[in-house]
Structures are given as C-alpha cells and as structure tokens.
Amino acid sequence: MNDTLTARLAALGRFLPTLALGLAGGGLAYWLDVPLPWLLGAMFATTLASLAGARLRSPGRGRKGVLVVIGVMLGAAFTPEMSGDLPLWGASLSVMLLATALMMAFSVWFSRRVAGHSLDTALYAGVPGGVSAVTGMALDSGADLRVVGMTHAVRILVLLVAIPPVLQWVGHVSLQPTGMDLAQWLWLPAPGDAAWLAGAGVLGAWLGHRLRLPNALLFGPALVSAALHLTGLTHAAIPPTLIALAQVIIGVSVGVRFTGTSLAKVGHTLVMAMLQAVCLLGIAILAAWGIHAATGVSLPAALLAYMPGGAPELSLVALSLGIDPAFVTSHHLLRITVLILLMPVLLGACRRLGARSGRGPSDGPDPC
Template identity: 80%
Template sequence: MSSIRQRMIAMGRFLPTLALGIAGGGLAYWLHMPLPWLLGAMIATTVASLAGVRLRPPSSSRKAVLVVIGVMLGSAFTPDLSGDLPLWGASLAIMLLATALMMAFSVWFSRHVAGYSLDTALYSGVPGGVSAVTLMAMDSNADLRTVGMTHAVRILILLIAIPPLLQAIGHVSLQPGGMSLAQWLWLPTLEDAAWLAAAGVAGVWLGNWLRLPNALLFGPALISAALHLTGMTQAAIPPTIIALAQVIIGVSVGVRFAGTSLLDVGYNLTMAVLQTIALLLIAILAAWGAHALTGYSLAAALLAYMPGGAPELSLVALSLGIDPAFVTSHHLLRITVLILLMPVLLNHCRRWSA
C-alpha cells in the first residue's frame, strides 16, 4: 500500500513538469513546428531547467512510455519487409563500422582535448544507451555528472538537428498534418487493445528474461514485431497516446539539465557540443555512404546511424513514417554490441594506458 502511495505522490510532483511539456508541445503544434510534441516539450523543459526551475523527472511514467513506444515500433514490422532484409545486412555492417569510428573519436577527444579521465571518456563517448551506460558507469571511476551531461547534450542537439537535416535531404514531409477532433479521439477496438496490451506485458517479461539493453523498449518491440509480422494483428496505437509519449520523452531530455548552470558547467557543455557535432558529421557521412552503396533511404539511414537516443530517434522515425523498423533494428544492434564490449574495451584501454 505504501508503494502505491509513493507512486501517487511521485506522479503528483511530476504533474507540473508534464503540464509544462504539454504546453510546450501544444504551442509547437499550433506553430506548425516539425515534431511538435517532442521538440516543444523538450525545448520548454530545457529552457526552464537552465533558468533554475527545479523540475521533477518522469519515473514510472517514462517506464510506461518506453513500453508503449516498443509496442508501437513493433507494429512497423509488417510481412512485406522481407524484400528489404538483404539491404539491411549491408547497412548494419556499415553502421557498426561507423560506431567504431565514433567510439574511437569520442574517447580520443574526451581524453586529449577535454582532459577527462579514461573511465569518464569511455562512458561519455558511447554513442547511445544512456540508461544502461550510466548504470555501468556507477561501478567505475567515471564522473557521472560529466557522463550524464554529455549524453543529454548529445540527444538534445541531435533532436534539434533532425528537422533541418531531413529538410535538406528532401523528399521528407516534416509539416505536422492537421487532425480533426474525431481523429485525435480515435481508439482501437477491444480486440486490438488486448493484442497491444498483451504485447506490452509479454514484452517486458521477455526483455527482462533475455536481459536486453533497454528491456522495456526492445522487449515489447520484439513481441509486437512478431505479432505484426505473422499477421496475427494489425493493431495501432491511438494518436493521443503517441503525442503523450512524445511529450514525456521530450520532457525526460529537458529535465536532465535541472540543477545545472550555464556558467558553472560551461566547459563541459562546450566539450559535449563539439563532440556531438563531430559525431553527427560521421553519422551523416556514413549514412550517405550506405545510401550510395545500397540505395536505401538516406533519411532512414541518417536516423539509424545517429549516435544515441534509441527511444528518441526510434520515436522520431515512427512519428515521421521514416522506416521505424529499419531504424529500431540498427539501434538495438548497436546498443547490444556496445554494452557487451564495454567491459572488454575498458580493461584493454586501462592496460594500454598503464
């Protein structure tokens, strides 16, 4: 009973943050911004955090949203994807090579330019998997504040950079389509809702059992993908829940800057910005190379190769209809490989620098 009460209290304290995110998303939607609910919520809470406002981060609500996003991403895996799978193999290989280059540059930059310790350089340089990486960094000598800030700044810059980059690529509509009240209030049938709920519950169990990175996201995505690939269901998530998921993900990025000051952390912020710009350039070049070799969508490759934020970037792909199955698969493979290799990399680097 006490745990339920604590959750209710935590939810009550989070409501002002959520209200700010919804207001920011609503304003962005009214202004016809691209990705309005995500970017609007993120910008509003980031500005408030840097202004000194103490915002409560989402806790249980973010976990629930990750499950919802996982189920949504799985619905993008349809039976007609089989013809694209050979191209995915080549793209996945290019992505892993680009990830190795990103990791090498990040560690070099953090050590020799920013002057961070080896542990801090390794964990802040991982291009993705912020939740799992932060947990792993707790058992090391890394500066957790620097690690967290580097990842937060990276995701912030990537999300802000996505609209102009996709606009430059062309052939991608970023203008949010107007929706009627009936469309906003659309709900799935009871049968479809049951399939979606079952995918979420079974996916959480599967993700934890397999010990997947970001189990709440990728476990439901795997179960939902299996259901949709086999044609057992074609259920979709209501647009209101998709918008709310974008708001909470945007808020979860913005509140990471709570308690920070531009004056106090200016150096770390500058280093994080410079590092992110370099990684973004590597991702752009790799995506262009993959597009030239395979003919696959440049926009999808760009979202798949971006260094970090699997929930955020997968949700962007889903929201814009840019091959979310392709993007999600790349991020899942990259995070899995990085997390498995991190202990080996850390030990190797320690011996090499000794």
C-alpha cells in the same frame, strides 16, 4: 501496500507541473506548425526551464511505461513484406557498426585530448548510445557521472534539434505537421486490438528482462509486437493521443536532465559535449550518405539509424515521421547490444595500454 500507493501518487503529483509544462510547450509547437511538435516543444520548454533554475521532476515510472508503449508501436512497423529488404539491411547494419566504431574512437580521443577527461569518463561518455545502461555501468567505475550524464543528455538534445534541418537538407521527407480533427485525435482501437497491444506490452516487458535485453522495456515489447504483426495475428495501431503523449514525456525526460545545471559551473562540459555531438552527427551523415549511394537505402532512414544514441527518441522520431521505424529500431538495437557487450573488454584494453605507459585511469592523455 497503502504506503507504496501513497508514495506513487505523491510522486505523480510532483511530476504534474512538469508534465503540464511539457504539454504546453508541445501544444504551442503544434500550433506554430513546428516539425515534431510534441517532442521538440516539450523538450525545449523543459530544457529552458531547467537551465533557468526551475526544479523540474523526472517522469520516473512514467517514462518506463512510455518506453513500453513506444516498443509496441515500433513492433507494429514490422510487416511480412520486409523479407525482400533483408540483404540491404545486412549491408546497412555492417556499415552502421563500422561508423559506430569510428564514433567511439573519435569520442574517446576528443574527451581525452580536447576535453581533458579521465579515461573512465571518456569511455562512458563517448559511447554512442545506451545512456541508461552506460550510466549504470559507470556507477562502478572511476568516471565522473555528472560529465557522463551531461554529455549523453547534450548529445541527444543536439541530435533532436538537428533532425528537422538535416532531414530538410537531405530531402525525401516531409516534415510539415499533418493537422487532425477532433475525431481523429479521439480515435481508439477496437477492444480486441487493444487487448493484443496490451498483451504485447506486458509480455514484451517481462521477456525483455528475462532475456536481459538492453533497454528491455523498449526492445522487449518491440520484439513481441513485431512477431504479432509479422505473423498477421493483428494489425492494431496505437491511438494518436497516446503517440503525442509519448512524445511529450520523452521530450520532458530529455529536458529535466538539465535540472540543477549551472551554466557558469559546467559551461566547459556543455561546450565540449556540444562540439563532440556535432562531430558525431557529421560522421553519421557521411556514413548514411555512403550507404545510400552504394545500395539505395533510404537516406533519411539511414541517417536516423546511424545517429549516435537516443534509441527511444530516434525510434519515436522515425515512427512519428513515417521513416521506416523497423529499419531504424533494428539498427539501434544491434548497436546498443554490441556496445554493452564490448564495453568491459574495451575498458580493460584501454586500462592496460594506460598502465604500460605509466598512466592511471584519471591521468592525462594516453595511447587509448
């Protein structure tokens, strides 16, 4: 017991310099009035430090705790008034699945024909979402884990960097940071509300694992919190300081993925991942524009919901900007669930096609 506690405290101590860098980057971005300051500031600071050779530490268990907090926050966005929007949600979810299929097909084609990766690598790197689950599944395959991890990391980085200019381009949303005084930053919920929120987090994390939900620590608490808020049992909100800290840790989590990356050695992988991410972003923009024109669904909400990957990051962006986080979260949950269920089937089908054409999973381009 003491050894475990000592090890955790030691891990926390090693992470503190990375957290301090993230807080400094977020604070600077906040001072400069950058959109999404705590998230983007922390992400830029740690990404640049990682690429410069700094050995930054991952949040580890800290990220797991933050996912629970984000899940509880997202659940609070579900209200009884949403029932009238369900037909629009159904149409949007259908379009999102079609766009996801197109993204997946393009990603695999691009990785095989343009980037020259193996079939396993192309499939796992091309999944538009669920990076944690996908990486775990890739461990038992012939995929190049470094390419898979870097492709997902670069995609999330590109998406988060693109959000402010793209949202400003489509309009309908203000990205100007809202200044808060000290009293607002120090606001805390009442003890009863805090108990509801904590209970939703603990019960949701347990339920997420029991139900084997994708990204259980995010979507489990979101479901329990949504149930509490939909039924009116609580209207509790998360303190702004906790929201800012969650953004910093998520930003740091993206940045530290580039630790140990040598631009000279992986330059080709980085360039291919960036090109693929930009193309997928284009597909998401077209799909969001289409559903907006056809049904009147909020264009910014559809855009965040259709973006390929980064459920915690994009849901947190929706929450921070007030862009229908319940809508965005529901889309990412469905996408990740469908992708994880279909991945074994898709991989088997592509391998069979490759075998018929006389190619193995590590060979060159094939019909898949």
